[in-house]
Amino acid sequence: MVYAQSLSQPTVFDLARSGDFRAIGYLINSYLAPQGIQARVIPDRKGCLQVLVEFQQEPIAERIVKYICHVLWKLNSPQVLGVRIAGRFMGQPDILWNQSVRIVTPAARQRSQRRKGSRSSLDFKTLRTLLLMTSVTATLVLGCWVSYYEVIGRDARAMTSSRGGGWRQSNQVVMTSPPVTRPNQVRAALETVPVIQHEAVLNPEDPTVTLMFGGDVNLAGSFAQKVGDNYSWAFSELQEYRDADLAMVNLENPLTRATLARPNRQFNFKADPEAVKVLTEGGIDLVNLANNHIMDYEEAGLVETLETLQQAGIHAIGAGRDIMEARRPKIIEVRGQRIAYFGYYDADFNAAGENRAGTNSRDHERIAADIQAVRDQVDWVIVNYHWGVELSDYPGDWQIDLGRYTIDQGADVVIGHHPQVLQGAEIYKGRPIVYSLGNFIFGGNSRSDYDTAILRVSLKQNRKMKVEFLPVEVRGYQARVMQGESAKATLRHIERISRIFEQPMPYQVILKARSTEPALSDAITTPEVHQESLSPGLSENEGSTTMLDDAPSESSVTADEPTTTWEETSGPSEQLRPFIKTPFITEPFISPPQPEARTSEGSYNNSKSEISFDVSTGSHHKPKDDQSMTNNNRVSAEGSVNAHGGEAIRLPEIGCQRCIGQDVKLSTM
Numbered sequence: 001m002v003y004a005q006s007l008s009q010p011t012v013f014d015l016a017r018s019g020d021f022r023a024i025g026y027l028i029n030s031y032l033a034p035q036g037i038q039a040r041v042i043p044d045r046k047g048c049l050q051v052l053v054e055f056q057q058e059p060i061a062e063r064i065v066k067y068i069c070h071v072l073w074k075l076n077s078p079q080v081l082g083v084r085i086a087g088r089f090m091g092q093p094d095i096l097w098n099q100s101v102r103i104v105t106p107a108a109r110q111r112s113q114r115r116k117g118s119r120s121s122l123d124f125k126t127l128r129t130l131l132l133m134t135s136v137t138a139t140l141v142l143g144c145w146v147s148y149y150e151v152i153g154r155d156a157r158a159m160t161s162s163r164g165g166g167w168r169q170s171n172q173v174v175m176t177s178p179p180v181t182r183p184n185q186v187r188a189a190l191e192t193v194p195v196i197q198h199e200a201v202l203n204p205e206d207p208t209v210t211l212m213f214g215g216d217v218n219l220a221g222s223f224a225q226k227v228g229d230n231y232s233w234a235f236s237e238l239q240e241y242r243d244a245d246l247a248m249v250n251l252e253n254p255l256t257r258a259t260l261a262r263p264n265r266q267f268n269f270k271a272d273p274e275a276v277k278v279l280t281e282g283g284i285d286l287v288n289l290a291n292n293h294i295m296d297y298e299e300a301g302l303v304e305t306l307e308t309l310q311q312a313g314i315h316a317i318g319a320g321r322d323i324m325e326a327r328r329p330k331i332i333e334v335r336g337q338r339i340a341y342f343g344y345y346d347a348d349f350n351a352a353g354e355n356r357a358g359t360n361s362r363d364h365e366r367i368a369a370d371i372q373a374v375r376d377q378v379d380w381v382i383v384n385y386h387w388g389v390e391l392s393d394y395p396g397d398w399q400i401d402l403g404r405y406t407i408d409q410g411a412d413v414v415i416g417h418h419p420q421v422l423q424g425a426e427i428y429k430g431r432p433i434v435y436s437l438g439n440f441i442f443g444g445n446s447r448s449d450y451d452t453a454i455l456r457v458s459l460k461q462n463r464k465m466k467v468e469f470l471p472v473e474v475r476g477y478q479a480r481v482m483q484g485e486s487a488k489a490t491l492r493h494i495e496r497i498s499r500i501f502e503q504p505m506p507y508q509v510i511l512k513a514r515s516t517e518p519a520l521s522d523a524i525t526t527p528e529v530h531q532e533s534l535s536p537g538l539s540e541n542e543g544s545t546t547m548l549d550d551a552p553s554e555s556s557v558t559a560d561e562p563t564t565t566w567e568e569t570s571g572p573s574e575q576l577r578p579f580i581k582t583p584f585i586t587e588p589f590i591s592p593p594q595p596e597a598r599t600s601e602g603s604y605n606n607s608k609s610e611i612s613f614d615v616s617t618g619s620h621h622k623p624k625d626d627q628s629m630t631n632n633n634r635v636s637a638e639g640s641v642n643a644h645g646g647e648a649i650r651l652p653e654i655g656c657q658r659c660i661g662q663d664v665k666l667s668t669m
Contacts, residue, residue: 012183019079021049025376026187028071035059038090038372038410039068047081054090061087061097069101078107091408091429186331186340189366189373190324196315198285198334201245209335209459211382212244215417215437215452218252218293219271219278223443223477229274234441235282237480240456240470242283245334248341249279249440250386250417251287251316254294254301255308261297268296269444273308278441280312286330290318290343290359291386291418293444295350299357318343318384319352319359326352326360329370331378337459338378342370346387362387362402368409375410380459383411388419388436393497395423395435400501403433412465413457420445422453422490424498425469425505430512432457432467432505441477448477451490468508469494 015023025041028051032039037059042050049072053064065085072080086098185192227233241247253269255276261268279287287309295302302319309316320326330341344362352358362385371381383406387399395403395416403414407428414433416423423436438452439445451473458466471482471490482490491507498504 010181010183013075015181015183017075017077019077022182022376024049024072024075024080027075028068029372029376030187031067032064033369033372036368037064038375040376044084047079049080049083051083051085053085053087055087056090058087058089058096061099065099065101069103072103073105076105076107078105080105182338183377186338186374186377188329189369190327193328193331195338196330196332198246198332201334202243204335207335207461209246209337209339210244211339211457211459212241212247213415213434213437213455213457214241214247214249214440215454216252216291216420216439216442217249217279217287218269218442218444219255219275220253220269221443222446222448223441224271224275226443226448227278227477231275231277232281234278234477234479237478238282238472240481241454244283244456246285246332246339247283248286248288248384248415249284250291250384251279251289251305252291252293252442252444254297254305256297256301256304258297258300258304260300262295265296267293267444269293270297270301271443273304276308276312276314279314284314286315286317286332286341288318288343288384288386288417289316290326290345290384292345292347292350294319295358302357315341317341317360318345318386319357321352321357323352323354323356323360326358327366327370329374331374337380337461339380339382339459340374340378341382341384342367343384344386346385364402364405367406371406371409371411380413380465381411382413382415385414385416386418387416388423390418390420392419393421393423394500399435400426403435404428407431407433413467415455422494422497424494424500426498426501427503427505427509427511432509432511434505439474440472441474441479443477449475451482451486453490453494464510464512466508466510467505 010018012023012026016027021041021043025039028039028041032053036057037053037055040052040054042052044050051068053068064087068083068085072083080103082100082102084098084100086095088095182195184195186195187193223234235241253271255273256270257273258270289302289305294305299321303321306316306320315330315332317328317330318326320328332339332341343360344367345359346362347359348361350359351361367383371383375381385399385402385406387402388395399416403416403426406414412431414431415437416433416435417437419436420439420442421436422438423434425432425434427433434455437455439450440452440454451471453469453471456466456468456470460466469491471487472479473482473486481487494507495504
């Protein structure tokens with residue numbers, strides 16, 4: 001059947017009344033979310049819903065059940081006949097309570113009465129007609145009538161039987177309801193955000209959505225001097241980025257002609273607004289601006305950057321003219337799937353305010369509110385963090401806690417950058433956390449040849465996502481995907497530095513993604529990761545894919561099981577063992593300003609020699625014995641230093657507590 005499209009979009013209430021479970025979830029969460037409670041609505045069977053309620057502090061179950069039932073009754077939807085409600089703590093697999101309730105709405109009662117009345121009227125009229133006929137005619141009509149209903153019943157049983165061969169074909173005409181149109185807006189934590197329709201895709205017939213993520217991109221300094229106005233150079237050999245449906249990077253400099261640099265900065269980066277063509281030529285659709293360099297040229301530089309990106313058709317997250325814009329997510333729909341992008345920076349001195357331009361600062365309550373506000377209105381949630389310690393191979397404990405907290409709030413993918421080098425990745429509750437993608441095209445450093453990696457995420461319509469690292473070599477600030485032994489070496493490095501986690505992420509993995517459609521038991525089960533290491537004998541373009549299927553909940557996995565002990569499952573060679581066994585940094589570290597080393601546009605240390613770290617302890621912090629300076633202390637100190645030259649810097653009070661009061665000197669060999 002063909003339906004005429006309505007001239008106006010249906011409201012959320014209209015969609016909920018028609019039985020749209022996402023709209024029902026939105027209405028329920030409009031009251032629960034501000035109280036720190038999140039509800040996920042899942043269709044169970046015809047006429048019945050399942051609701052999973054998650055909370056940080058256990059509420060009174062009876063009140064929650066009554067409220068949800070009241071919302072469903074107020075909808076007065078003939079499509080909703082019952083509900084099953086379960087409650088648990090956020091991030092925990094155990095169900096604390098559950099209750100099933102039958103919803104008797106006036107609309108459902110009227111429909112039932114109409115059906116009953118129609119059947120009774122039909123039966124009475126038929127019998128009366130038979131009594132008025134002759135016996136022979138009545139017998140013939142009665143036989144046809146009975147045979148007709150026998151055929152209908154047999155066809156109905158055949159349609160409902162799905163064992164052995166799926167649904168059977170039938171000549172019955174099935175009446176369907178008009179298609180439900182999703183709202184073209186999403187209610188975020190602070191405002192209503194429009195949904196951006198992205199139609200510029202390579203193959204519209206392919207249902208899979210491909211996302212690409214890269215690390216730090218800096219188009220200033222050495223990049224501008226070396227590449228000039230050859231805007232297609234950087235990505236000309238990286239077809240994978242141009243082929244992706246949505247490609248993203250972290251833009252580490254403003255695009256501005258402003259001349260007033262932020263004071264007390266060691267490095268102030270900027271690129272001419274014409275350099276935005278590097279991004280458009282490379283197929284970049286989205287940039288994260290929540291970082292420590294986007295405000296290098298004050299508010300004027302940021303505003304010009306936002307305007308330049310908008311004119312080029314590139315979406316930006318993580319910074320804005322005020323807190324409303326800085327905190328605003330981008331909701332992009334591509335191939336029928338809606339994706340929410342967020343960006344956060346872990347420092348407050350560039351933070352946006354009500355009347356102040358700046359970045360979107362990291363705050364646990366803000367992150368939770370942002371994600372939970374849109375979780376039931378989109379299909380996927382992507383969160384970017386500019387965090388961590390430069391040149392450190394491993395994230396700090398606080399980063400691991402924050403990454404996992406973000407997944408607990410409802411994120412599907414967590415992407416990190418800022419350390420300038422690759423860090424490890426883990427699978428937490430069936431979701432990937434990539435702690436650092438390192439430098440991508442980074443002109444702030446004169447070193448133009450290096451190896452790194454990008455991340456490709458493929459979103460399947462069967463609610464699964466494929467996550468894979470692509471090893472990349474950068475030569476003369478031009479990137480291309482590596483092949484052969486060099487590619488395997490980069491992937492082995494990622495695997496090695498990922499072994500500090502209980503569930504390291506393989507370089508290629510398929511995950512069962514967060515969904516609102518499977519049964520409630522699936523939604524509350526944490527998949528178990530079956531690790532597979534990269535085989536040293538892997539041939540070119542050949543690799544294994546780790547598949548995450550249904551598995552026992554997290555509570556059934558212990559540290560002694562093979563799935564969490566890498567040595568038993570992978571048997572790594574001695575040279576591939578991790579440098580350290582546990583993370584070491586417990587607090588975020590922010591490099592202090594160094595006014596004596598300021599430059600106009602800045603450049604990192606031009607020395608190509610290897611860097612070594614010398615740690616000297618002042619008399620005020622004398623160790624009690626030779627063993628008191630443990631490996632953890634040494635790594636914490638060296639990981640807390642920026643590779644900016646031979647200056648001695650002093651660790652701030654917010655640094656690692658074990659190293660406070662020490663003078664750390666960096667020297668080149």
